[in-house]
Amino acid sequence: MTAMNPLLDTATLPRFDEIAPAHVAPAVDALLTEADAALERAVGPDVAAEYDTLSAVLDVVTERLGRAWGAVSHLNAVADTPELRAAYTEALPKITEFYTRLGADERLYAKYKAIAHGAGAQALSPARRQALANAMRDFVLSGAELQGTAKERYSEIQARQAELAQAFSEHVLDATDDWSCVATETQMRGVPSDVLAATRAAAEAAGATGHLLSLHMPVYLPLMQYAQDRALRERLYRAYVTRASEFGASERDNSTVMGEILALRHEEARLLGYADFAAVSLVPKMATSALQVQDFLADLARRARPYAERDLAELREFARTELGLPELQAWDVAFASERLKEARFAFSDTQVKQYFTEPKVLAGLFRIIETLFEVAIRPDSAPVWNEQVRFYRIERADATRPDASPQLVGQFYLDLYARAGKRPGAWMDDVRGRWARPEGMLQTPVAQLVCNFAAPVGERPALLSHDDVTTLFHEFGHGLHHMLTQVEEIGVAGIAGVEWDAVELPSQFMENFCWEWDVVKHMTAHVDSQEPLPRALFDKMLAAKNFQSGLQTLRQVEFALFDMRIHAAAAAGAASASWVQQQLEAVRTQVAVLPAPAFNRFQHSFSHIFAGGYAAGYYSYKWAEVLSADAYAAFEEEGVFNPAVGRRYRETILETGGSRPAIDSFKAFRGREPSIDALLRHQGMAE
Numbered sequence: 001m002t003a004m005n006p007l008l009d010t011a012t013l014p015r016f017d018e019i020a021p022a023h024v025a026p027a028v029d030a031l032l033t034e035a036d037a038a039l040e041r042a043v044g045p046d047v048a049a050e051y052d053t054l055s056a057v058l059d060v061v062t063e064r065l066g067r068a069w070g071a072v073s074h075l076n077a078v079a080d081t082p083e084l085r086a087a088y089t090e091a092l093p094k095i096t097e098f099y100t101r102l103g104a105d106e107r108l109y110a111k112y113k114a115i116a117h118g119a120g121a122q123a124l125s126p127a128r129r130q131a132l133a134n135a136m137r138d139f140v141l142s143g144a145e146l147q148g149t150a151k152e153r154y155s156e157i158q159a160r161q162a163e164l165a166q167a168f169s170e171h172v173l174d175a176t177d178d179w180s181c182v183a184t185e186t187q188m189r190g191v192p193s194d195v196l197a198a199t200r201a202a203a204e205a206a207g208a209t210g211h212l213l214s215l216h217m218p219v220y221l222p223l224m225q226y227a228q229d230r231a232l233r234e235r236l237y238r239a240y241v242t243r244a245s246e247f248g249a250s251e252r253d254n255s256t257v258m259g260e261i262l263a264l265r266h267e268e269a270r271l272l273g274y275a276d277f278a279a280v281s282l283v284p285k286m287a288t289s290a291l292q293v294q295d296f297l298a299d300l301a302r303r304a305r306p307y308a309e310r311d312l313a314e315l316r317e318f319a320r321t322e323l324g325l326p327e328l329q330a331w332d333v334a335f336a337s338e339r340l341k342e343a344r345f346a347f348s349d350t351q352v353k354q355y356f357t358e359p360k361v362l363a364g365l366f367r368i369i370e371t372l373f374e375v376a377i378r379p380d381s382a383p384v385w386n387e388q389v390r391f392y393r394i395e396r397a398d399a400t401r402p403d404a405s406p407q408l409v410g411q412f413y414l415d416l417y418a419r420a421g422k423r424p425g426a427w428m429d430d431v432r433g434r435w436a437r438p439e440g441m442l443q444t445p446v447a448q449l450v451c452n453f454a455a456p457v458g459e460r461p462a463l464l465s466h467d468d469v470t471t472l473f474h475e476f477g478h479g480l481h482h483m484l485t486q487v488e489e490i491g492v493a494g495i496a497g498v499e500w501d502a503v504e505l506p507s508q509f510m511e512n513f514c515w516e517w518d519v520v521k522h523m524t525a526h527v528d529s530q531e532p533l534p535r536a537l538f539d540k541m542l543a544a545k546n547f548q549s550g551l552q553t554l555r556q557v558e559f560a561l562f563d564m565r566i567h568a569a570a571a572a573g574a575a576s577a578s579w580v581q582q583q584l585e586a587v588r589t590q591v592a593v594l595p596a597p598a599f600n601r602f603q604h605s606f607s608h609i610f611a612g613g614y615a616a617g618y619y620s621y622k623w624a625e626v627l628s629a630d631a632y633a634a635f636e637e638e639g640v641f642n643p644a645v646g647r648r649y650r651e652t653i654l655e656t657g658g659s660r661p662a663i664d665s666f667k668a669f670r671g672r673e674p675s676i677d678a679l680l681r682h683q684g685m686a687e
Contacts, residue, residue, distance in 0.1 A: 005030075007068045013411075013446065014071040014431065016385040024072055024087035031065040032098055038062070043107035049114035051128060056438035062102070063490065067432055069095055074429060074448060079385050080173065080421040089166065096162040100155050103142030112136060127659040131491035134284070134658075141283060146271060154271050157264050164261050168244075169423065169611040171252040172604075175243040176215045177420050183211045183232060190228040192350040195219065197457045215240050216418045218454035224334040225349065237331035238599065245601035246577075254604040255577035261610055262566060262575035278568035281616035285501045286623070286662060290568040293619050294561065300622060301557045301591050307550025307685050308593045315340060315548075330597050337548060345544040347537055349465055355524040355533040356469055358416065358453075358462040364523020365476060368513055369394075372646030373484060373654070375409055382413070388455070389415045394483055410434075410445040410483030416472075417462070418452035425607075426451040426471050428478035428507075433496055436488035445494055447479045460527060466541065469523075470514045477510035478503075484650060485657040497658025500617045504624035505631065505662070506654060512632040512682075515545060516640055546684030553683065554591055560619040562587045563609045567616035627666055629679035634670060 006015035007027035038061035041047060047057050069091075076088045102108070115121065116132055124132065139145075143154040182203060188196060188211050199211035199219060206212055213219055213236065220240055227233050238247075244254040265277035274280045278290040287293050319325040319336040322343070328336060342348045366377045380393040391413050395406035413431075418424075431446035451471060456462040464472070481503075482494035491497055513519045517538055524533035566575070566583050584603055588596060596602070608614040631649065638645045652669040666674055680686045 007031075007071060010064045010067045013382045014067070015383045016071065016075065017383040019071060019075060021081070021083040021087040024084075024091050027068055028072075028091040028094060031068055032094060035061050035065050035098060035102075039102060039105065039108065043105065043111060047111075049111045049118065050120070051115055051124060051132070052438060054111060054115070058108075059490065060438060063432075063435075065098075070429070070431065074431075075385055077423045078415060078421075078450060080423075085170065092162055092166060093159055096159050097155070100142070100158040103138060104144045104146065104151060104154065106144055109139045109144040112139065125489070127487050127489040127492050130659050131489050131497065134491060134497050137284060141272065141280065143272065150271055154268065157268050157271075161261060161264050161268075164257050164264070165611040168254050168257050168261070169607055171244040171254050171257070172607055172611075173421075173423055175248055175252050175605070176424055178249075179215050179239050179243075181213050181235065182208050183213055183229075185210065187211075187229045187232050188227065190226045192222055192226060192353070194353070194454065194457065194460075194463050195222045195226075198454055201457060215243065217424060217452055218418050221334070222350075224331065225338040227335070230332070230335075233331040233335060234329070241330075241597075241600045241602055243601075243605045245604040247599065247601065254610070258580055258603065258610060259575045259577055262580070265567065265615065266575070276568050278564055278616040281567065284499060285617065285620075286499045287501055287619070290564055290616070293564055293623075294568075296623065297557050297561050297564070297619060301554060301561075303680065303685055304550045304553035304557070305593070308554045309550070311548045311551045312593050318343070330594075330600070333594070341544055341547055345540045345547070347540045347544075349467075352533070352537065352541060353463045353465050354527050355537075356464040356466065357525055357527050358456075358464055360525045361464055361469055361472065361523045364519060365473060367522060368519060369476070369480065371641060372643070373480070373650050374643070374647065375484070376406060380411060382411070384413065386415065386419075388417055389413055408444050410447065412447040412449055412479055412483065415448065415450045416453050417455035419455070422450075422452065424452055426475050428475050428482065430482055430495065433482070433490045434485050434488060434493040435490035442488065443490075445483045445485065447482045449475050449479050451475065463527060466514065470511050473510040473514055474507045477507035480510070481506040481654055481657070484654045486655040487657045487659045489659065492658040494657045499658075499662050500613075501620040501623045502627065502662030502666075504621055505627045505666075508621075508625050508628035509631050512628075512635075513640075515542065518640065549683045549685060551594065553685070554593060556622055558587055558591045559606070560622060561591060562603070563606075563614070563618040564616055626676050626679050627662075627674050629682050630674045630677075631666070631669060632682075633678040 005023050005027050006018040007023050008030060009015060038058050042054055042058040047053055072084075072088055072091070076084055112132065112135055116136055121129070121132070143151055146154055183199075188199070191199075195218075196211065199213060202214075203210050203212035213223065215236070220236060223236055224233055242248060244252050246253050246255055262277075265280075269275070269277045269280045272280060276290075282289065282293070287296075315333070315336055316328050318340045319328045319332060323332075323336055323339060325332055325336065338349065370376055374396060376395045376397075378393050378395060380391045382391040384391060391411065393411045394409040396409050397406050398404045427450050429448045429450070431448060432443060434445045435443040437443050451468070453462060453464055453468050478495065481498070485494040487493040495503055517535065520538055521532050521535075525531070526533075562584050565587055566580060569583070580603055609616075609618055614620065631653070634649070635642065635645050649669055653665045656665050656668075663673075677686070
């Protein structure tokens with residue numbers, strides 16, 4: 001059976017190249033039957049309330065289920081087909097029902113309480129005590145203390161929320177994939193040559209003449225930045241900001257989906273005894289209340305607003321006097337901003353992009369990781385889901401045995417290019433975590449690093465914008481957090497168990513290296529001449545680093561405040577699409593200096609909070625940015641390539657994972673509480 005169904009083979013890396021939609025249902029049914037049996041055994045009288053015993057019975061089986069379902073979910077995100085989507089959608093309610101039931105099982109909760117309050121609790125390792133504390137908290141948040149109809153209703157809510165989140169994500173993907181238009185050579189004036197080549201090739205492949213445009217970021221963003229045809233920019237902008245809304249196909253409209261998700265989240269919160277979903281979301285986070293988060297965001301907005309107002313005034317004046325645009329519209333902003341940046345700093349993103357070839361960038365990134373964290377990255381082999389996906393291993397030499405073979409630390413898949421059927425955005429996900437398995441072996445972590453960059457055209461390598469490079473470093477920060485952990489308790493190893501508002505610390509930390517000359521000069525080579533990026537051009541980039549940082553900060557604060565507001569204020573039955581729109585408009589009135597068009601439906605594709613785990617948690621990006629900027633300041637103070645600082649950061653933050661509160665890890669590295677000063681300085685907004 002295992003040989004026939006690759007999803008049942010969890011002894012090795014996933015056999016991605018063999019997994020077919022037909023494998024999903026039988027594998028899920030078999031693994032759920034196995035997991036149900038393990039649960040019944042675990043809660044029975046023959047299994048003692050003892051940590052290792054319970055883990056051997058239950059964790060081994062549920063981890064196997066999780067890895068198989070993780071492979072299916074991953075393929076659904078990066079290689080979507082109608083058949084796979086149907087198989088995933090059919091299995092999702094079964095998976096959701098099991099994990100909801102597992103998390104709310106009062107018999108299992110009783111076993112964990114017996115361990116937590118037993119005589120041996122204090123003898124557990126710190127990592128196990130943290131994992132146990134997390135488990136006890138999560139049982140409560142999963143409804144384990146609910147009874148009767150309340151418990152039944154909680155289960156129904158979880159099933160429906162999973163279904164709605166999947167629908168939301170599918171609507172965004174389909175709305176993105178299904179839109180296209182053909183532009184003429186004249187309409188494409190000003191667009192970079194690499195984008196022209198890619199869109200021309202896409203048109204030829206579709207049997208069309210001209211340039212085939214899409215809403216995928218490698219096409220959409222450069223069109224908005226460089227296309228001189230204002231009507232074309234407006235057409236793309238309208239299509240992009242109205243995706244999955246009432247302005248498109250009714251079957252892909254997320255209006256009612258959003259409303260129902262919010263109403264269900266509020267109902268869930270009330271069942272658990274909380275006033276609103278924001279309070280539930282914050283229980284396992286660093287922040288203690290919605291008010292604290294809102295005060296933090298309001299303070300950041302207050303500090304950024306003068307800079308944002310100056311940014312906007314300069315942009316409007318430039319658009320009026322230099323571009324002949326007396327009324328700056330939303331579809332003009334990226335275009336005018338790029339022209340202003342070129343005029344002020346005498347360079348363009350297109351010019352910079354020619355130096356960041358993907359092979360050179362990867363080599364530079366790997367050099368940083370190897371130098372600071374004392375590891376080696378080597379090509380490796382594994383089954384993959386697309387021919388463009390690569391696989392690597394991370395190794396570390398054994399300091400006590402110089403002649404011994406390097407030790408395997410972790411492995412990762414790298415999927416860099418945008419394509420149809422692949423969810424937009426960039427992310428890191430885990431294939432498996434580090435774990436001293438009950439069977440007696442050490443399981444090393446494996447990660448998936450996914451981006452959506454423009455693919456190579458012809459024989460030329462892929463070209464990355466500096467923003468692309470920053471995104472790549474960001475996702476590798478998440479990957480390093482997952483893969484470099486030395487914690488062997490699976491519930492708190494790597495990113496597992498890390499507070500959501502601290503999980504962006506390592507990712508945002510890595511972004512800082514993209515602004516270091518000693519890093520950049522080693523990861524650039526002009527696509528034609530092979531010459532490295534000139535120092536003079538880098539200095540211009542550095543001078544422009546905080547260009548419009550005020551506007552960018554307010555934009556992120558707007559998203560975060562909107563997220564917190566709708567989850568702290570939504571009442572059951574009141575969360576209609578019009579109510580959501582009203583909340584967004586109220587936040588924009590409070591924060592934004594650049595008005596959005598009335599037709600803008602950004603929220604309809606805000607997958608982070610409606611389908612991606614960031615509900616009442618989007619503030620985490622700014623919260624963690626304070627931590628990451630302050631952490632990087634230690635490298636600025638003691639040497640960017642100082643191995644001692646890199647080792648201290650690795651040992652106190654990356655290696656400890658979720659085995660202790662994030663604030664304790666930060667203080668172990670920095671020796672004090674975090675300060676916002678470094679963030680404001682990095683963004684040119686120091687007072």
